[in-house]
Structures are given as structure tokens and as C-alpha cells.
Amino acid sequence: MIMTAERQRPTAVTLPKTATVTVGLDVGGTKTEALLVDEDRQPLAQTQCPTDTTSPEGVMDSIVTAVNTALEEVGIAPAQIGAIGIGVPGLVRPQDGAVQLAANLNLQEYALGEAVTAVFPAPVILENDVRLAAIGAYQHLRVQQPIQHMAYLSIGTGIAAGVVLDGRLWRGAYGMAGEIGHIVVEPDGAICACGQRGCLETIASGPAIAGMAARLMRPNPVINLTADNVYQAAQAGDSVAQTIVQHVSYYLSHAIQWLIMSYDVEKVVLGGGVAQSGSAFLDPILSELSRMRAESRLAETMLGADKIMLLPYGFNAGVWGAITLAQKGD
Ligand SMILES: [Zn+2]
Known part of the structure; x- marks a missing residue:
């Protein structure tokens, strides 16, 4: 497979040969992104390349290509890398740098941390991609306001949250928090990829929304509707799309309520592919929360609209979270 790394944000920075840099990586099912920062977290280079998921070696090649392209861009030697943080969509064991299962990357029980250290001799820390994005979103928010407790809810191909409590990522006993x-949420609902019936993901993920649209909106068979198409159609006044969006928003507003009631967070930040529909995505959720507030004093106290926000458009929380974790070393 030919790897062509796309260069972004070209920079004229030249670092002394003794400077140490940190690498943040977000290894997704379609693309691998790398961010290189100096000791003051100033971005030096950001690159991305397609992820080759045909084999573990392919995933490694993608990582090496993304990192080398970033290093070459600013003329830094691999020996100057101080630490590497990597986000992976799946179940990982941060303590030994292994990927237990990442279906989208075709990895199972793979010692990714070890493989990366063999190429770039630096400490490598691995974490689930949504958890890393939670750390990235938290750091981003913290610059603007004092905040200790936050949940990041990612709605994309799947749905998952990352929870930061007292300024630290909350992993839980098995990294599943x-x-x-x-x-x-619907015990008699559709079968989920996990084997259970009626998981939130079977209702409100990107593929679930697109599937509902395919059943209800009678699309042109040539055009595959995406979740974004549904949100845009709803905003443009399509009544069937509005019904779908209302249904999805009902469940997502309840997911936000679970996070707030379970963890008493100050903010819930929404991100992921589906959230990129922007206000068409957010407004119906805010309306649903407003309805909940009108019916209950408790909801009025706990579910304020000021607690809910979208991840800033274009901000790559995943790679920034990877940088933070790599620099902190935990
Ligand atoms: Zn499930």
C-alpha cells in the first residue's frame, strides 16, 4: 500500500538538536493523525495518513509514516522524541501498552506500545481514543475556565464517554468507565454489535441514524443517507427527518442526564462525527433538556443548558489528549 502523508500547518520552526518533543497520535479506522509539540506544548507539525488496517504491520507502517513525516517537517531526529501518546479505538491495557481488541484496526492482543518503542526509542503510553479525547477536551476547557469534573460524550460510529474527575481521567476497574x-435503553430493541438488545448505540449512533433514515425516509436508492443528511433535512423542514432527530435527541439528552447524575460533572462536551452536524445536532438536544427542566425542580437544578457544549469545530481533542497523557506519564 502506498502511504502518502498529507502535510498540514507547514512551519519554519527549527529546534535545537537537544530539544525534546512529544508525539500525540490518533490511530483511527481510516486515518492516522500525528501531532508534534515542543516542551511548552507549542505545535511544531501535524500530519495525517491513511491507516492500513489489513494487518498489525500495516497499522504500524501508518504510525511510522505519520510520525516520520512530522519529524522530517521540522528536521527533528527520532532520538529527540521524549514521549509518545497513542489513542486507539478499542480496549487497551495502558499498563503494558497492549491493544486487547480494536475491531476497526483489525488488532487483537497486539503489543502496539512495544512495537512503536522498537522504532522510536521513547516511552509509549496507550489509551482508548474517546478517553484521550476527554483529556484533550478537558485541557482545552481548563484554559478558559476553572473546571475539575467533565464528561466527554462521543457520538459517531459508536457512542462512548470519557469522564474526568478531579482533573484526572476516570478509567474504572477494567478501563470501561x-x-x-x-x-x-430498549430491552426489546435491535441487536447491538455487542450482543445485547437495544443498546443506546442501536438508536443514536451514526449508522443507527442512517439506518432509521433508510427505513423511513425512502431515499433515492442511489444515495446513501448519512446522519448529517438527516440532521440537515430536519433543519430544512422534512417532517420524517424531524421525527428521527427528535427520537435520537430524546435518547441523547437522557445519556447526558445519566452522565450528570452519575458523576455530577460541571460540563458535558459533545463530540464525534455525528456532533459535527453542529447546531442541527445540538439544538434538538437542548430543547429536550429544556422540556425536562420545565417538568422537574431536580432537572432544573442539574440539567442547565450552560453545562452542555459542542467540542469546538476542527479541534482534534484526541491528539491533544495523547500529548497530555504522554507528558504527564500516567
Ligand atoms: Zn451494545
């Missing part, structure tokens, strides 16, 4: 996409 925040996997709310698999909370059963």
Missing part, C-alpha cells in the same frame, strides 16, 4: 453506548 463511560461505555454508555452499551447501556440497554
